[in-house]
Amino acid sequence: MTATNPTLNPAGGASAPPAGVRPARRRTSSRAAERRRKWYEIIGLTTPAVIVYVMFVLVPMGFAVYYSLFRWRGVGPPTEFVGFDNYVLAFEDPIFLDALRNNAIIVVGSLLIQGPVALAVALLLNRRFRGRTLFRLLVFVPYVLAEVTVGIMWKLILTDGGTLDALMRSLGLGGMVQAWLADLDVVIWTLLFVLTWKYVGFAIILLLAGLSNVPHELTEAASIDGASWWQIQRHITLPLLGPTIRIWMFLSMIGSLQVFDVIWVTSVPAVRSLGASATMATYMVDNGFFARLWGYGNAVAVILFVISFVAALLFQRFFLRRDIEGAITTRRVK
Amino acid sequence: MTVAANGVLPRPSRRRPPVTWGNPLTYGLALAVAAVSIAPVVYVIVGGFRTTPQIVADPAGLPDPWVFDNYARVLTQSDFWGQAFNSAVIALGTTLGVVVLGVCAAFVLARYTFRGREALYTFFTLGLLFPAGAAILPLYLMLRDLNLINSYYAVMLPQIAFALPLTIVILRPFLAAIPRELEDAAAIDGTGRLGFLWLIVLPLSRPALVTVGILAFVASWNAFLLPLLVLGDVSLHTLPLGVQNFSSQYTSDTAGILAFTSLAMLPALLFFTFAEKQIVGGLQGAVKG
Incomplete structure (x- = not known):
């Protein structure tokens, strides 16, 4: 990117168009040259983004479909064509089915728990009171921390005989202590709790952003008309928050379907390999990358992709159309 | 969540209500939410000032005495x-x-x-x-x-x-x-x-x-x-890789991990x-x- 006219002073940029500089106006010889130039600019400016995007986002998924049709250990080109066997294998593996179930628990659990909690906290922190900024900052902390940090932190707290157990015993709740991360029936709920703790802040940020878009005049007018705080939230704020809530649901769902980091770091590999704490993504990495079953791993990748894609399209079709119209859909449907 | 309906309602007479002290309930709830959000983080940071034997003896205690050795060790000896x-x-x-x-x-x-x-x-x-x-x-x-x-x-x-x-x-x-x-x-x-x-x-x-x-x-x-x-x-x-490796390599060094x-x-x-x-x-x- 270079300025076409070197005599312009870059410092004059921001608010006012540079004045006082009057170079000879560059005249293109013909309209055709002008058009050609426009196309050069369009192509020149978009090509780098298109190349990187196609190469690292689209092409890999294409390769995944191809690799998934082979039994392949990742050495040399794939040769042993097996058709859809890898897909059949996946759906016959009880561990993979466990992973699917766990993903479903995380998707639904996240929506049902985080949604109401985040809404309540966002409404609370949207009230004007002294110290609000500090409280907001503190509530966002879990969301900013790296997933790995969060995972290790909770692993130390939840480990057998760890901090939580000691705390519960000292409060006389020793009888309720569980093997939080080792009990095959408990671990997925423990992980759901950790995920909720980590990601509810994101929902709160989004909802607060949505709340700040609610015109002050509306709530003010309602309160003049004698509406209570609850009535205002129920009949003005919530309906206006609809688009934000739906976008959050969409992002939360897609994130839950591919959740990897927190699960991988927090859960014990032995428990994961039994399926109790596996998700589709951990199952895919365990089998594809670490067990070097590349064809099989890629089949799982395609399944994960298709599930996410279909879920996204369905959600978009039924909930999101009005909200991000023009962003993902091409045409404005009115 | 229960929030009293009075109190923080914007005054109708002004365009933008002034920032006021909220009622105690607002602060109580806000404090509770903030505590849940940062308690584990505080625990990790404070825990880094204890020794592993201290932590093993009482996982939920406070540093006694405060030791700075863990942080010094991580900053000087690790990657x-x-x-x-x-x-x-x-x-x-x-x-x-x-x-x-x-x-x-x-x-x-x-x-x-x-x-x-x-x-x-x-x-x-x-x-x-x-x-x-x-x-x-x-x-x-x-x-x-x-x-x-x-x-x-x-x-x-x-x-x-x-x-x-x-x-x-x-x-x-x-x-x-x-x-x-x-x-x-x-x-x-x-x-x-x-x-x-x-x-x-x-x-x-x-x-x-x-x-x-x-x-x-x-x-x-x-x-x-x-x-x-x-x-x-x-x-x-x-x-992130470093944290994960450190925690799986030195599993017994809880204080160091913290x-x-x-x-x-x-x-x-x-x-x-x-x-x-x-x-x-x-x-x-x-x-x-």
Whole structure:
């Protein structure tokens, strides 16, 4: 990117168009040259983004479909064509089915728990009171921390005989202590709790952003008309928050379907390999990358992709159309 | 949640009500929420000042006496600084790439009229539906075939690619909103469209650029799965990998793990404290679409 006219002073940029500089106006010889130039600019400016995007986002998924049709250990080109066997294998593996179930628990659990909690906290922190900024900052902390940090932190707290157990015993709740991360029936709920703790802040940020878009005049007018705080939230704020809530649901769902980091770091590999704490993504990495079953791993990748894609399209079709119209859909449907 | 209906209602008589002290219930609830959010974090940081025997004897106690040895040990003897350096290089490279590529593409999509523009935009937004996690195995194979494994590029390029759709979605409306008159004025002064981009659009859109830059930076700084697969070389490890390795290598050194974990989360916390407005503002823009 270079300025076409070197005599312009870059410092004059921001608010006012540079004045006082009057170079000879560059005249293109013909309209055709002008058009050609426009196309050069369009192509020149978009090509780098298109190349990187196609190469690292689209092409890999294409390769995944191809690799998934082979039994392949990742050495040399794939040769042993097996058709859809890898897909059949996946759906016959009880561990993979466990992973699917766990993903479903995380998707639904996240929506049902985080949604109401985040809404309540966002409404609370949207009230004007002294110290609000500090409280907001503190509530966002879990969301900013790296997933790995969060995972290790909770692993130390939840480990057998760890901090939580000691705390519960000292409060006389020793009888309720569980093997939080080792009990095959408990671990997925423990992980759901950790995920909720980590990601509810994101929902709160989004909802607060949505709340700040609610015109002050509306709530003010309602309160003049004698509406209570609850009535205002129920009949003005919530309906206006609809688009934000739906976008959050969409992002939360897609994130839950591919959740990897927190699960991988927090859960014990032995428990994961039994399926109790596996998700589709951990199952895919365990089998594809670490067990070097590349064809099989890629089949799982395609399944994960298709599930996410279909879920996204369905959600978009039924909930999101009005909200991000023009962003993902091409045409404005009115 | 129960909140008393009186108290904090805006006074009808003024346009913007003054910031007041909330009622005790508001503070009680806010304090409870804040405590749940940061108690584990405080525990980790404080725990780093204890010794492992102290922690084993009483997992939920306070430091007695406070020891600084764990933090000193992590800062002097571990690979902490090298990993922080790697994280910084990768995150900065990713941010730069995302912002430059994103702003160029978004500029064309916002300010040029040409056949196929909406198709190109849809093509980019399609990427929002492609989960980065699902593509990780073929991505690894491709990077391996390109001989990029064990290089910064192996992390940066895919991160840039996956951040582009959201960047373009955020930037395009922002760039489109710059008044047409400015572009005309620039044209009258003899500035071409590229000059307009460089001299007027970039300075004007700095808030939006900062936002997408911060989002890309934080995502890259925290990334785990991609570096885990493509950075086998220990000397290239980023902080998240370092934390994970440290905790699985020195399982018995609980105090050390706590100290390492605290130090690893410090940059993110500081960064967020300073950039909170931008992050929230950016998401706000994204919500508006």
